[in-house]
Amino acid sequence: xxxxxxxxxxxxxxxxxxxxxxxxxxxxxxxxxxxxxxxxxxxxxxxxxxxxxxxxxxxxxxxxxxxxxxxxxxxxxxxxxxxxxxxxxxxxxxxxxxxxxxxxxxxxxxxxxxxxxxxxxxxxxxxxxxxxxxxxxxxxxxxxxxxxxxxxxxxxxxxxxxxxxxxxxxxxxxxxxxxxxxxxxxxxxxxxxxxxxxxxxxxxxxxxxxxxxxx
Amino acid sequence: xxxxxxxxxxxxxxxxxxxxxxxxxxxxxxxxxxxxxxxxxxxxxxxxxxxxxxxxxxxxxxxxxxxxxxxxxxxxxxxxxxxxxxxxxxxxxxxxxxxxxxxxxxxxxxxxxxxxxxxxxxxxxxxxxxxxxxxxxxxxxxxxxxxxxxxxxxxxxxxxxxxxxxxxxxxxxxxxxxxxxxxxxxxxxxxxxxxxxxxxxxxxxxxxxxxxxxxxxxxxxxxxxxxxxxxxxxxxxxxxxxxxxxxxxxxxxxxxxxxxxxxxxxxxxxxxxxxxxxxxxxxxxxxxxxxxxxxxxxxxxxxxxxxxxxxxxxxxxxxxxxxxxxxxxxxxxxxxxxxxxxxxxxxxxxxxxxxxxxxxxxxxxxxxxxxxxxxxxxxxxxxxxxxxxxxxxxxxxxxxxxxxxxxxxxxxxxxxxxxxxxxxxxxxxxxxxxxxxxxxxxxxxxxxxxxxxxxxxxxxxxxxxxxxxxxxxxxxxxxxxxxxxxxxxxxxxxxxxxxxxxxxxxxxxxxxxxxxxxxxxxxxxxxxxxxxxxxxxxxxxxxxxxxxxxxxxxxxxxxxxxxxxxxxxxxxxxxxxxxxxxxxxxxxxxxxxxxxxxxxxxxxxxxxxxxxxxxxxxxxxxx
Numbered sequence: 020x021x022x023x024x025x026x027x028x029x030x031x032x033x034x035x036x037x038x039x040x041x042x043x044x045x046x047x048x049x050x051x052x053x054x055x056x057x058x059x060x061x062x063x064x065x066x067x068x069x070x071x072x073x074x075x076x077x078x079x080x081x082x083x084x085x086x087x088x089x090x091x092x093x094x095x096x097x098x099x100x101x102x103x104x105x106x107x108x109x110x111x112x113x114x115x116x117x118x119x120x121x122x123x124x125x126x127x128x129x130x131x132x133x134x135x136x137x138x139x140x141x142x143x144x145x146x147x148x149x150x151x152x153x154x155x156x157x158x159x160x161x162x163x164x165x166x167x168x169x170x171x172x173x174x175x176x177x178x179x180x181x182x183x184x185x186x187x188x189x190x191x192x193x194x195x196x197x198x199x200x201x202x203x204x205x206x207x208x209x210x211x212x213x214x215x216x217x218x219x220x221x222x223x224x225x226x227x228x229x230x231x232x233x234x
Numbered sequence: 235x236x237x238x239x240x241x242x243x244x245x246x247x248x249x250x251x252x253x254x255x256x257x258x259x260x261x262x263x264x265x266x267x268x269x270x271x272x273x274x275x276x277x278x279x280x281x282x283x284x285x286x287x288x289x290x291x292x293x294x295x296x297x298x299x300x301x302x303x304x305x306x307x308x309x310x311x312x313x314x315x316x317x318x319x320x321x322x323x324x325x326x327x328x329x330x331x332x333x334x335x336x337x338x339x340x341x342x343x344x345x346x347x348x349x350x351x352x353x354x355x356x357x358x359x360x361x362x363x364x365x366x367x368x369x370x371x372x373x374x375x376x377x378x379x380x381x382x383x384x385x386x387x388x389x390x391x392x393x394x395x396x397x398x399x400x401x402x403x404x405x406x407x408x409x410x411x412x413x414x415x416x417x418x419x420x421x422x423x424x425x426x427x428x429x430x431x432x433x434x435x436x437x438x439x440x441x442x443x444x445x446x447x448x449x450x451x452x453x454x455x456x457x458x459x460x461x462x463x464x465x466x467x468x469x470x471x472x473x474x475x476x477x478x479x480x481x482x483x484x485x486x487x488x489x490x491x492x493x494x495x496x497x498x499x500x501x502x503x504x505x506x507x508x509x510x511x512x513x514x515x516x517x518x519x520x521x522x523x524x525x526x527x528x529x530x531x532x533x534x535x536x537x538x539x540x541x542x543x544x545x546x547x548x549x550x551x552x553x554x555x556x557x558x559x560x561x562x563x564x565x566x567x568x569x570x571x572x573x574x575x576x577x578x579x580x581x582x583x584x585x586x587x588x589x590x591x592x593x594x595x596x597x598x599x600x601x602x603x604x605x606x607x608x609x610x611x612x613x614x615x616x617x618x619x620x621x622x623x624x625x626x627x628x629x630x631x632x633x634x635x636x637x638x639x640x641x642x643x644x645x646x647x648x649x650x651x652x653x654x655x656x657x658x659x660x661x662x663x664x665x666x667x668x669x670x671x672x673x674x675x676x677x678x679x680x681x682x683x684x685x686x687x688x689x690x691x692x693x694x695x696x697x698x699x700x701x702x703x704x705x706x707x708x709x710x711x712x713x714x715x716x717x718x719x720x721x722x723x724x725x726x727x728x729x730x731x732x733x734x735x736x737x738x739x740x741x742x743x744x745x746x747x748x749x750x751x752x753x754x755x756x757x758x759x760x761x762x763x764x765x766x767x768x769x770x771x772x773x774x775x776x777x778x779x780x781x782x783x784x785x786x787x788x789x790x791x792x793x794x795x796x797x798x799x800x801x802x803x804x805x806x807x808x809x810x811x812x813x814x815x816x817x818x819x820x821x822x823x824x825x826x827x828x829x830x831x832x833x834x835x836x837x838x839x840x841x842x843x844x845x846x847x848x849x850x851x852x853x854x855x856x857x
Binding site: 062068069072073076077106107186187188189190191 | 271272274275277278287289290291292332333334335740741
């Protein structure tokens, strides 16, 4: 019975994610406004390879762990699923970018992979996982947020988490909107214990269109 | 459990908010780029673009860049050797073979093997030219440097038991490889018939296996020999065994030298940190030409020559890649006179493309399976393994012979870049060899225009529309440029592109232009076709009182509230958009030369196709 309940809850969440994804797609009228830049289209995912590379560059300590980092292999259990998350393919001997438009499947895969990643990150709230190689800046930012969670978390701490992941990808207004949602005293996210709360915070940054989509 | 459900609910809510945010993004606006965070965002985009996906925070002195003016920052980034990465990636994009990454695994140098970017040496060569102030148009040259593949040498891959040093293991492998190569040469020395091919191949395979186990890959060593082996197998023993033996003896002697100098040469191999450090095979003193053809195995593998397409696929690639001609089939090219007989000359629908496709295919006519040049052989093998000789081979080759007697007297082949279906037209550029093809590509103005369009797509955004006059102004920087001036022109165009208004926008509208020629104004016509109409049509169709009662100078709102051209019928009333566009489409695509527009004037195929497609799209837009 419990398994069934869990399944339906997962289904519900996936449905919401899918609904979110479908509304992310460009309308027919605005279809043409998806534009490619440096090989990857605006309005489409940046692509698996680039998101993976961004995470390595911004968030993982340089070295062996950074070299071997692979979101899909690590959090989805398969390297092949990356193809469905916006990826280059070599069909017919010609490279092309495929599955770039957000859809139910790709959004679910991204959410699953990045939720797993965010969950592992928040392990630093209790004890730094030895198999994990976040860089110093990230570890400090997460520990700082965990320690202050929920009522002591400041605008500056959230800014540090945001800019660590997002760098300069998003306009300031996007950050302000996001911080306001997190800092809102009525926000249910603040009811969560530190580990889950910080994981949820990280997940919302990852799933932000300014991070996932080409701009 | 409860906290997980709450967390999921929160995230779902935020995801939906994010989705809504995505919907808000198309509200484009040009920002004040010199203000704090926005300038940093612009700079981050410039760094990603000019330094190939590099993150702004990975630039050690990015605060210095932020303190510069935008043009100064662009100059500084283009002066950095890492700018070569984007030039390399652009070269691959232009050639239609952009790769998932230009890097090899684990960020150790570039993926220069034949199966990745090494398959397109012209892209590497051109990137090095831009970085060193050389000739960027080496991108269009037939002969290119032969670069050292990333896996051509992997020092730790010796394949022998533990306890043997790498150097000793390599020595042992080289020794065994040399023994096998000597055996293959001995077989060639006594070969008299095709029966020698199989044992020769066996000995050669053992040699390459040993060489591969040494850490030096076969690809570095076997340049150009595949033709000989294929020849041996397919020609019934017509291979010149003495010549092959001589070639292999040269390689054998080199192998002995390699044994002697191996550690010294190997020590010189370095993972390249930027394009200028990509090494040439000269490093190993390989006794083959230091050059290779621009059209590589990877190209031929992707663009096969089957017995049914007879090189048209390669021709279509060349027209689309270098001339931006995607062969939109318009039935305007009915060859009424001076066209002669082609493969599809009797069918106007086919001839719409084939009048230019067939002559382009002729440049590839001797290239068969895997791009092998079969001109020395009395047979020809296609990629689908069909083997022709005798009359069938003669028929295949003769399909490119000039059929108009007075023209055949001066040029035997109907091979070239064709701009007009009239084969006597001086607009067409003729040739017969690869050298001629690459010369045409280097010199044709259409290629510079196409190159500039592709640059705009790559550096600013694909699927965007750009004002044609603006692109022509940018392309004019290539006018008369040669040598170092070509890389200076390339950089100047890139600079203009990343400093453009379009580049600075978050999400520009795909059907709107934001940049126009200096001193120019935004056209009153839809910008996708404004330049084409202005140059080809609006001179005559300037007023409803003039030719065709059609004013092509303005795109205005009609009484029905729909935007269209001012186009009146015989009754003096403005035509509905759908009717007006249908008439225009008919005049753009009729084979009747008395009706085809522009009347008694030529219009480049690419422009006609662009205009036709736009009119067609508009006529179906419903507004």
